[in-house]
Amino acid sequence: MEAQFLIAGFGGQGVLLIGQLLAKAAMHMGMNVSWMPSYGPEMRGGEANCAVVISDEPIGSPLVTEIPIAVIMNKPSMIKFTPAMEKGGIMLYNSSLIDITPDRDDITAIPVDCNGIAEQLGNARTANMVMLGAILKKTGVVSIDAAMEALKATFGPKKEHLLPINREAMEKGAACVS
Amino acid sequence: MGQKMLMKGNEAIAEAAIQAGCRFFFGYPITPQNQIPEYMSKRLPKMEGGCFLQAESEVAAINMVYGAAGAGARVMTSSSSPGISLKQEGISYIVGAELPCVIVNMVRGGPGLGSIQPAQSDYYQSTRGGGHGDYRMLVLAPSSVQEAVELTQMAFDLADRYRNPVLIMGDGLIGQMMEPVEMPDYHPAADLPPKTWAATGWTPQSDRERAIINSLYIDPAVLEKHVNHLYEKYAVMEQTECRWQEEMTEDADYILVAYGTTARIARSAMRKLREEGIKAGLIRPITLWPFPSAPIAQAAEHARAFLTVEMSMGQMVDDVRLAVDGKKPVHFFGRTGGIVPTVREIITQVENLAKEGK
Amino acid sequence: MAVIYEKTGILTDTPLHYCPGCTHGIIHRLVAEAIDELGIQGKTIGIAPVGCAVFAYNYFNTDMMEAAHGRAPAVATGCKRVNPDNIVFTYQGDGDLASIGAAEITHAATRGENITVIFVNNAIYGMTGGQMAPTTLPGQVTTTSPYGRDPALCGYPIRVSEMLATLDGPAYIARCSVHDVKHIMDAKKCIKKAFETQIAKKGFSMVEVLSSCPTNWGMTPREALNWLEANMIPQYPLGVKKEVE
Numbered sequence: 001m002e003a004q005f006l007i008a009g010f011g012g013q014g015v016l017l018i019g020q021l022l023a024k025a026a027m028h029m030g031m032n033v034s035w036m037p038s039y040g041p042e043m044r045g046g047e048a049n050c051a052v053v054i055s056d057e058p059i060g061s062p063l064v065t066e067i068p069i070a071v072i073m074n075k076p077s078m079i080k081f082t083p084a085m086e087k088g089g090i091m092l093y094n095s096s097l098i099d100i101t102p103d104r105d106d107i108t109a110i111p112v113d114c115n116g117i118a119e120q121l122g123n124a125r126t127a128n129m130v131m132l133g134a135i136l137k138k139t140g141v142v143s144i145d146a147a148m149e150a151l152k153a154t155f156g157p158k159k160e161h162l163l164p165i166n167r168e169a170m171e172k173g174a175a176c177v178s
Numbered sequence: 179m180g181q182k183m184l185m186k187g188n189e190a191i192a193e194a195a196i197q198a199g200c201r202f203f204f205g206y207p208i209t210p211q212n213q214i215p216e217y218m219s220k221r222l223p224k225m226e227g228g229c230f231l232q233a234e235s236e237v238a239a240i241n242m243v244y245g246a247a248g249a250g251a252r253v254m255t256s257s258s259s260p261g262i263s264l265k266q267e268g269i270s271y272i273v274g275a276e277l278p279c280v281i282v283n284m285v286r287g288g289p290g291l292g293s294i295q296p297a298q299s300d301y302y303q304s305t306r307g308g309g310h311g312d313y314r315m316l317v318l319a320p321s322s323v324q325e326a327v328e329l330t331q332m333a334f335d336l337a338d339r340y341r342n343p344v345l346i347m348g349d350g351l352i353g354q355m356m357e358p359v360e361m362p363d364y365h366p367a368a369d370l371p372p373k374t375w376a377a378t379g380w381t382p383q384s385d386r387e388r389a390i391i392n393s394l395y396i397d398p399a400v401l402e403k404h405v406n407h408l409y410e411k412y413a414v415m416e417q418t419e420c421r422w423q424e425e426m427t428e429d430a431d432y433i434l435v436a437y438g439t440t441a442r443i444a445r446s447a448m449r450k451l452r453e454e455g456i457k458a459g460l461i462r463p464i465t466l467w468p469f470p471s472a473p474i475a476q477a478a479e480h481a482r483a484f485l486t487v488e489m490s491m492g493q494m495v496d497d498v499r500l501a502v503d504g505k506k507p508v509h510f511f512g513r514t515g516g517i518v519p520t521v522r523e524i525i526t527q528v529e530n531l532a533k534e535g536k
Numbered sequence: 537m538a539v540i541y542e543k544t545g546i547l548t549d550t551p552l553h554y555c556p557g558c559t560h561g562i563i564h565r566l567v568a569e570a571i572d573e574l575g576i577q578g579k580t581i582g583i584a585p586v587g588c589a590v591f592a593y594n595y596f597n598t599d600m601m602e603a604a605h606g607r608a609p610a611v612a613t614g615c616k617r618v619n620p621d622n623i624v625f626t627y628q629g630d631g632d633l634a635s636i637g638a639a640e641i642t643h644a645a646t647r648g649e650n651i652t653v654i655f656v657n658n659a660i661y662g663m664t665g666g667q668m669a670p671t672t673l674p675g676q677v678t679t680t681s682p683y684g685r686d687p688a689l690c691g692y693p694i695r696v697s698e699m700l701a702t703l704d705g706p707a708y709i710a711r712c713s714v715h716d717v718k719h720i721m722d723a724k725k726c727i728k729k730a731f732e733t734q735i736a737k738k739g740f741s742m743v744e745v746l747s748s749c750p751t752n753w754g755m756t757p758r759e760a761l762n763w764l765e766a767n768m769i770p771q772y773p774l775g776v777k778k779e780v781e
Contacts, residue, residue: 039294040295241607245616394591
């Protein structure tokens with residue numbers, strides 16, 4: 001089993017955190033994982049992306065060049081990464097901020113109203129967790145419980161009070177996809 | 179072993195160094211290694227006697243390392259390719275004065291300012307000394323974050339044992355990637371020699387000789403003797419410190435030779451080639467100097483050909499050819515400038531060799 | 537017979553290699569006497585430069601390190617940070633400190649690095665055979681300014697002490713000369729004061745000592761001392777440039 005993700009958006013959307021939670025949760029399940037951020041000058045321009053590989057074999061390249069699962073949080077990232085999608089790949093995208101669809105008919109595109117749902121929940125910052133819930137439901141790579149454990153460790157005691165709303169966000173996101 | 183943590187290569191190396199007793203770090207910012215000095219700047223001031231200092235340049239940083247090592251401390255610096263070039267002067271002096279230290283190079287594409295993406299094009303510089311004069315450094319090339327941790331800790335012991343700098347040669351990918359790490363319980367080797375040579379203050383009543391940390395030997399006969407002494411140490415290193423990993427080489431027709439990041443990708447290619455029915459194997463040098471020539475020479479007895487894969491225009495391939503000694507063809511595939519080769523590219527290379535009967 | 541003068545034990549018995557009439561020997565003695573009088577031999581580490589004083593590690597009877605050209609302040613920094621109770625001094629010439637090592641001295645000074653710098657300024661590269669230094673005077677003939685230093689071509693001499701005295705880091709900076717007995721005695725006081733500054737953990741201290749180079753200036757020792765007094769002191773005024781109480 002090997003799952004490869006490319007997660008992209010702009011800085012502040014929490015795309016690196018989505019990747020880290022996926023990797024941490026899978027690590028705690030005993031899987032091999034790697035998380036690789038882009039560290040080029042585009043970071044300074046506000047774009048951020050990371051590649052996550054989860055495998056029961058030792059991981060070769062931590063880079064994801066032919067993308068089987070893309071998680072796209074903003075429009076420039078959709079334009080940038082659509083051509084790099086693997087045939088038959090899945091693209092989960094943040095339909096709240098992206099008013100186009102990927103111009104490929106050989107991939108499956110799944111809209112998730114990340115910001116809309118997060119705002120309904122009363123915390124716009126949970127948009128990334130809505131997306132994480134959708135990823136977990138679609139791929140089954142780790143459970144929401146495992147992701148919550150990883151989030152708890154990341155937040156530490158100071159932000160523990162934010163765990164319930166983040167869980168709710170993940171569950172709402174999961175409900176968006178079949 | 180401690181808890182499994184997801185750690186960035188750069189941060190894991192910094193923590194491993196601290197666990198190994200490194201309390202002094204001197205560095206200068208450069209991408210893609212900045213998390214090492216950042217981590218050290220957070221941790222070292224909180225430790226007894228610990229000191230992090232951001233130097234005015236890489237040149238100053240390596241000379242601060244010289245001073246700290248000369249005073250007997252476990253000390254480290256890190257940089258990336260252009261910065262490592264600047265450190266070469268100091269490294270040569272450190273070798274000449276026989277001081278122990280650990281230097282990390284998270285290699286990026288060159289020449290010149292190059293790129294900030296992963297590369298392995300500093301292989302010649304790393305394994306041939308790098309600065310002026312007759313010398314070598316032990317060069318360790320981790321291919322995972324866990325291995326980076328283990329090699330960093332080992333590097334401090336090796337440096338102290340041989341009174342010679344040890345270079346950890348990673349690349350942007352090893353430094354920036356997060357992987358699971360278990361921090362080993364570090365214990366220094368029991369037989370490390372005491373640092374009776376360190377400059378810590380002396381009077382005629384002291385029970386040691388006056389310390390002179392120096393690389394100047396103005397009399398050629400004395401300098402030759404000194405360099406011969408260095409090379410006696412290097413001979414011992416070649417005998418005892420060579421490290422490598424072999425996978426599926428026994429029956430392999432095609433042996434891939436790769437290190438660091440490239441070895442991970444070559445390994446994936448090897449597995450896929452096996453699935454296709456092409457007998458591929460992998461030799462992964464862990465020490466780039468001393469270079470593991472013996473297993474390569476041995477594989478040359480039965481393999482059909484070698485393919486060296488690097489993130490450079492072909493540097494380690496020279497050492498592979500020296501080891502194979504003309505017995506079998508040694509081919510090369512590389513990407514450079516910060517491009518990481520893909521599994522597919524490596525498979526295609528081997529498939530073509532097999533098709534052409536090479 | 538009564539002993540009326542004795543060499544300090546802080547200098548070894550190794551004969552100095554300096555040219556006849558060179559003032560390095562006097563400056564070595566002043567530094568060694570200061571170390572002796574302050575009773576700090578057992579914790580002093582000296583950092584030798586590249587230049588005429590490159591063999592200083594053979595002369596000072598303390599633990600010593602030999603640094604790369606210009607890097608002595610960085611080496612001293614590393615050494616001092618490891619053992620803050622050691623007394624660490626560098627001994628550097630003008631090419632070493634003011635040219636190739638300009639960055640290292642400036643940053644050690646601005647960090648207030650608690651070290652002592654003995655800066656020997658003789659306005660020329662001695663060791664390599666009399667080339668132009670950053671402190672060479674306008675019009676001064678050297679082997680690389682054979683028509684005299686032309687400021688239009690290669691700029692003006694650097695007044696290091698005044699420059700560093702503008703920084704907040706240094707605790708004590710003074711310029712002295714060793715061209716006659718009175719000034720030698722003054723230089724001794726300044727050097728001792730610099731070490732005392734370090735012992736008191738006040739921060740960076742430096743003494744610039746104007747020195748002669750009869751060999752490369754092409755003069756007799758007496759002529760060289762006269763030339764120093766007449767030409768160098770107007771360019772490099774003596775005195776304490778900074779002192780933090």
